[in-house]
Amino acid sequence: MFSNDQKSAIEAARAAWTPTRRLVVPALEEAMYEPVSVLDTGFVRLVDYMGGDDGIVQGARVSYGKGTKSTSDDRGLIRYLMRNRHTSPFELAVIKLHVRAPIFVTRQWFRHRTASINEYSARYSVLEKEFYFPRPEDIAVQSASNKQGRGTTLPPEQAQQVLDLLRDDAARCYDHYLDLLNEDAAGGTVDPTRPSIARELARMNLPVNIMTQFYWQINLWNLLHFLRLRADSHAQYEIRAYADAILGLVEKWVPLTFGAFRDYMRDATLLSGPALRVLRAVMAGTPVDPKAEGLSRREITELATLFPEIAPRLNGG
Amino acid sequence: MFSNDQKSAIEAARAAWTPTRRLVVPALEEAMYEPVSVLDTGFVRLVDYMGGDDGIVQGARVSYGKGTKSTSDDRGLIRYLMRNRHTSPFELAVIKLHVRAPIFVTRQWFRHRTASINEYSARYSVLEKEFYFPRPEDIAVQSASNKQGRGTTLPPEQAQQVLDLLRDDAARCYDHYLDLLNEDAAGGTVDPTRPSIARELARMNLPVNIMTQFYWQINLWNLLHFLRLRADSHAQYEIRAYADAILGLVEKWVPLTFGAFRDYMRDATLLSGPALRVLRAVMAGTPVDPKAEGLSRREITELATLFPEIAPRLNGG
Amino acid sequence: MFSNDQKSAIEAARAAWTPTRRLVVPALEEAMYEPVSVLDTGFVRLVDYMGGDDGIVQGARVSYGKGTKSTSDDRGLIRYLMRNRHTSPFELAVIKLHVRAPIFVTRQWFRHRTASINEYSARYSVLEKEFYFPRPEDIAVQSASNKQGRGTTLPPEQAQQVLDLLRDDAARCYDHYLDLLNEDAAGGTVDPTRPSIARELARMNLPVNIMTQFYWQINLWNLLHFLRLRADSHAQYEIRAYADAILGLVEKWVPLTFGAFRDYMRDATLLSGPALRVLRAVMAGTPVDPKAEGLSRREITELATLFPEIAPRLNGG
Amino acid sequence: MFSNDQKSAIEAARAAWTPTRRLVVPALEEAMYEPVSVLDTGFVRLVDYMGGDDGIVQGARVSYGKGTKSTSDDRGLIRYLMRNRHTSPFELAVIKLHVRAPIFVTRQWFRHRTASINEYSARYSVLEKEFYFPRPEDIAVQSASNKQGRGTTLPPEQAQQVLDLLRDDAARCYDHYLDLLNEDAAGGTVDPTRPSIARELARMNLPVNIMTQFYWQINLWNLLHFLRLRADSHAQYEIRAYADAILGLVEKWVPLTFGAFRDYMRDATLLSGPALRVLRAVMAGTPVDPKAEGLSRREITELATLFPEIAPRLNGG
Incomplete structure (x- = not known):
């Protein structure tokens, strides 16, 4: 998944500690830069963060001014804020992730408009030959009850047939992509007498399970909203796998907020x-x-x- | 591009006129519901709008209060607002479009976060067999000078080879998609004894030149920002074709604003x-x-x- | 509240009907341009709108594609969308209001960031001598149980004392404002030999219960979010009065959505x-x-x- | 401006250094928590930050992928991004400030909708007796040429008269505010037999030059947009004073971006x-x-x- 160069760069970044006056969350520092594996060839990697439970409490208290003298402890305040959807203090914490995911997953992901995204450009650079293929146990039939979900898993041989078909098509399309680019796998020109089709055109032949990568920065409130929708049983399994990985980081980062999220968002029910x-x-x-x-x-x-x-x-x- | 049912529905909608007290722009009414053809199988279709040059002027004047007594004419005011990037009056006009475009174009399109989008769901429904294939004269080599652009056009026979390859791959991938779904072209089940793979999984085999469709609603200021970037020679030709079609609607809708856009945005230059x-x-x-x-x-x-x-x-x- | 000129302009606007091909909501047309009185000198006035229940349903159905063949009726679909917080179809309806409200109310109002605002500028124009003064029955003591609410109402004579004090201070501050501007109530210069202090400076003497006015445009989803927070018993009475007036318009505009809002937002409870x-x-x-x-x-x-x-x-x- | 308790808290925060793996900007660490004085009783205080020039470059390079091998140095890349308004890498840097400013300044400030704000609540807490009064040399007449600006400065005695009037009105209104609250300056109840008017009501008597405070968090791109408008000669002097103070922090934080901002935004001209x-x-x-x-x-x-x-x-x- 990573080249040796990239692995060394990550190791070097993890080895470099610098003193700061800012709020630091030691449990999250532990996770920094290290990729968390998601699906077969994807990952989520924490690249930067700002704030934490302490900063949320501090931000909330500016609103209450002198009035907070009697305020209960931090945990109680955070739970109160979450329960009553006082969202602005949670906006004060921010996280930046580096993600690799299939295009069809990013299409769901980027519908969340309140984040900053820097994505790999297939106009500017050649996409690598990395595709997502489900594990056999994740290949399932159309759900009968849920128009947008899956039902029972396929028997192994049938799952294998599906996978063979997906792998074949991906391989052929990618070969043709290189063909159009007139490039070999190492990025060299194959035949200098042949035209090299523009990257922005050649990529139109690639299926939506090809991997792309992007930096994603979002504040904690918007992230929790994303997680409530995407770490949910109604979300497609593939994006849920990413949401679950991110949830693991959130638990390390803001344990009090995570607890409040669990009780007042994830496990909560709206009674009409x-x-x-x-x-x-x-x-x-x-x-x-x-x-x-x-x-x-x-x-x-x-x-x-x-x-x-x-x-x-x-x-x- | 449209079924007979759809054509009738459009005709019926165009035939129905209802009186309103709202601001009406006759030139834009003329264009309502009628699809404007873009690329080979795409379109842009005006579905609704609110406001116009008059509403922009009216919104600006609330800011100036009594102070506007001496304000010059509407054209002058709109040009002044545009020139000085007083954006909020332009936000008061809104447009809603129905668009059909290839997935790779929507991936650029949806990076604009300040719009409301309702897109066809490939989890919920089966994608139709409609792909974008460039005209031969739009197939070009990678630009040498511009890392993200195209250079010279291919000779006809070579362009044809590219097209054949794109068409073959699209057809094969789509056939396999139906195969996985266990569906025929009419939406019937092919073999009741075989599993029908979940739509959300089967679609991962489809290339990014397949067509999708969506409703897109955006206010005029954010639309002009979109158009400045996408109706520009640096934008990929395919999205530029859509931007040009939308520009045609904008000209009918808000002629004064369109003129100001042309002079102070599109044709303007930033001198550092x-x-x-x-x-x-x-x-x-x-x-x-x-x-x-x-x-x-x-x-x-x-x-x-x-x-x-x-x-x-x-x-x- | 309105000058005769303004009243005539409103009458003229209400009298002018133009045919449109757009979706029209007759019950809302009825309300157009007519100010709804709020507080003593404030109002809310519908200036424009786009879409309605029909447009919401239409926008939702583009997502479901062929899959919607079996979809139940419009009411059921709208309630389903609201219940499951599928927000994007509700974003497709937009409303534009003209509002007059005290500054301290707008300070709460404008914390909602997802709207377009064009406000009267006190740098550009002179603020009118219009203040908000509560009715005696709305003057209450600080709540003992709710740090940000009011408790029991004052007896009439004590309420009157409060009002006298508020009226005195408002009148004196406004007189001094005109004094600094060197203007009389009709906008004329009082003494050409005296300096006229800049409007942007002179206004700093005005209390936050002075009235301002603005155009406010927001999509229906964001409006419902605003109304859930502001037409709520925890909101300050003064902004609630505006929210209630707007709620009356929403009920005329989108009756199906209004019913769903009532059941799944306003009257709903979150069980942790x-x-x-x-x-x-x-x-x-x-x-x-x-x-x-x-x-x-x-x-x-x-x-x-x-x-x-x-x-x-x-x-x- | 700060109590001794607050000063000690700031000193303690500045004294505490913790190691982090994140990007650190030493020149900005130097400025952390220390209030920068603005106007007479206002301040801007850096509370947290994330990212810097290095992070911007890193975020941009993910878009270019392998294609960046030949990319020139960081300075060139940042200038290229700024010049061509490639805004997303600049969104990756975030800053959090603690600000005290007069209400009329925050009314201009909060029109910028792309920030997170936590403001002191006058419903929840009592506002302190801190007002903004201009220096005599900042008191000027209405500009004849610019409808929303100031012209020549007043002679000292006339400026003093203006100040006396502003100070008198502020003092009287604040006294009446305490009166309504039935509170003394130390927060104690004056007369237990009298009613204490609700804070949310009593504050309506306060003029807009009273000070409020808030936490403000914004990404670098939106901040630069704010600074271009507010650190500009067309902005009101009072908000410009804050923008200038923030500009000083930006120069320490992201020197390369600051240089690009100066050349391509602040000093640049749009030629129509x-x-x-x-x-x-x-x-x-x-x-x-x-x-x-x-x-x-x-x-x-x-x-x-x-x-x-x-x-x-x-x-x-």
Whole structure:
């Protein structure tokens, strides 16, 4: 995944410590520059960060001024901020990552507009021969229940057929890409008498599972929003793998915020007004018709899954 | 490009006129819903708009309050706003477009973060068999001078070879895509005993010249910024074709703003501090060494191109 | 509040109907240009809009492509989008308002960064002698329980004293403002031999309850976010009055979205992970200690308020 | 300006150095936490930063990939990026400041929407008795030529009268504010039998030259945009004083970027298309009528100021 030159550069960067007056998070320093492997040939690599739980608390306290004298401890304040979606203190922490991922994953990733992105340019440079191919156990059929998800995994031989087909097409397309560029794998010209098609044109032949790379910088609040959507069971597995890797870094970086995120974002549930009315009626032992209260069939099912104890009541029991 | 159903729907939408109290721009109404063809199988189609030159002027005048009594005419005010980059009145006009474009073009397009995008989902639906293939006269070699551009066009037979290769790979990849989906071209299941691979997985085999479509909504200021970068000779030809089509709509929509854009953005040049000093010295007949003033070789060349009359003086003449 | 000239201009604008091919929302056309009174001297006035429930549905369907054939009705789709926070279709609707409000209200208002603002400039023009003074029944003491809220209302005579003081200070400061400007109320120069202090300086003497005005344009999603925070009991009464007025327009504009907003945003409650565990245990009749599950004292109180039936169980009963 | 407690806290923060693997900018570390005085009672204080010239270069190079082998030195690359407005690498550097400024200045400041702000809350806490009063030499009359600027300075006695009036009104309004709060200067209750008006209400009596404070975090590109507008002769003097102080920090932080900003943003001039045509004609000795080319009277004057040598030619000479 990395050349020896790159490995040496990373080692050198990790070996260099400089004193700073800024807030430092030792657990995150430990992770710096080291690539975290994602999918077969991808990675996420922490390149820089600013702030941490302490800075979030400090930023929040400027708002409260003298009024904070009685404020409880940092953990309580951070949980309060998260619970009430006071987002601006969380914006004060920033992270910069170096990522390698397949193009179809970046297309989902870059829909999040509140980040700074510097991506490898296929107009300027030649894309390397690195593709994403799923593990056999990740190849699955179209889900019957979820229009945008996968269902059961394929048996090994059938998965292997899929992989063979993907590998063949990727290899052929990449060979033709080099052909159009009139370049060999080492970047040399193959035949000086033949034209070298412009890179910006030749790349149109490449499939969306080819790898690209980019620097991605985002503040903590926007990152948590990204993670809530992408480290979620409804996200496509491939981007979820990246989100999970980033979540590991977030836990090291801002442990208090991470705990608050887990309790008030990731594991939290939004109860709609109608669902709340139904729930109250059930608790009070009052008869209630979820449909009449405005719940759709899907919502009734989800509420019953959330509270299995009252499922019979929800289903007209 | 459009099915008969779609054509009828467009005709019906164009036939329906409703009275409104809002600002209406008749020249733009004329263009509504009608697709403007771009590249071979792409289009740009105006779906909605809000505001116009009049609304921009009105928005600017709220800032000036009573102070505007003496303000000159609308054209002068718009040109003044544009020239001094008073951007907020231009944000008050908004446009919504329906676009079909190849994926590699949308990857450049969506780097502009200040727009609202609703794109066709290849997780949810099957992509149609529509690809972009350049016209032979648009196939060119890598530029020698511009690392991210193209140079001379290929001779017809060589261009044809490139096209054959692109078409072959696109067709094969798409066939394999349908194969993985276990679907025929009409969307029916081919073999009920075979697995249908999840759409989100199968699509990874498709090359980036496949067409996608999206709704794109952006305010006029951010649109002009987009157009300055993308309707420019440094932009890749394929996205420039879309930018040019949009520019045609802008001209109908806000003729005064369009004129100001042309004079103060598109055709304007930024003279750096050092370039300004050099130019003044040249005009005053004072000896001047552009390099000593801080101009790079490239900047000297560009200044000489801008003002051919003084080129000899810039090159040490 | 409005001069006769302004009233005539509004009447003229309301009288002018023009045919358009765009989506029109008749109920909102009814409200166009007409100021809705807010506080004593403020207003909100609809100046332009784009899109509506139909446009939101149309934008969402481009994402689903062929996959939407089976999609349920518009209402169901809009509720689904809102419930799952699929925000981009809601971004496709845009509204433009003309607002007059006190400066201290705009300071809260403009913290919402995702809108376009054109505000009256006190550098360019003289601010009018219009201040906000609360109604006696809105003057209240500092809340004991809520550090940023108000508690009980003042008795009438004490309220009157507060108002007298506010009115006196506002009048004196404004007189001095005119004094510094060397202007009379009609905008004429008082004494040509005296200096007229620059407007940008003289205005620094004005209190934050002076009225300013601005054009505010925002897309529907960001507007709903604003309304959830500002049409809420935790918001300061004065900005809530504006949010309530805007909510009235939203209901006319996008009735389906308004219903979804009410059920899934305004009346919805976020149940944290720990609160969910506690609730399940209570329902299952299992012993549970809310504190041990991680709920703070405040959270236990709030949960007990939400579900009074189980309050005893939450409080260790 | 700072209490002894605050001074000690700053000293302690400055004394604490911790090793980090991140990019460190020693010249900026020197400035950390130390307030830079602005206006009479304001300040700007560097609280945190991330990145620097090196990080910008590194971020840019990921885009160029292998293609950068031949890239010139860092200075050349940064100047190239700035000149061509390749903004994303500059977004990778971030700065966090703690600022105290008058409310009327923050109203201009917060119009820049691309920053994260945590401001002192006058709903939550009592504002301190700190106001901005201009130095006598900064008190000037309304400019005759510039509708939003100041002209000549007042004679000392007249300036003193203005100051007396501003000081009187500020003192009276603040006294009444405390009165409404029923608080003394030390924060104690004055009369327990009297009502304490809610802070969110009482503050409406305060003039806009009262000081507030906030944390402000912004990336370098957006900061440079802010500085170009606010460290400019057209900006109001009071916000310019802050912009100048921040510019001093930027020069220490990113010296290469600062140089590029100076040459390609601050000292650069935009030549419109028509101005360019006029200039070329003048250089070629061809007769040209600036008005016929589309230049307004103001533009002709500005062009003549920029190039005094050709002024006679522009004015029909």
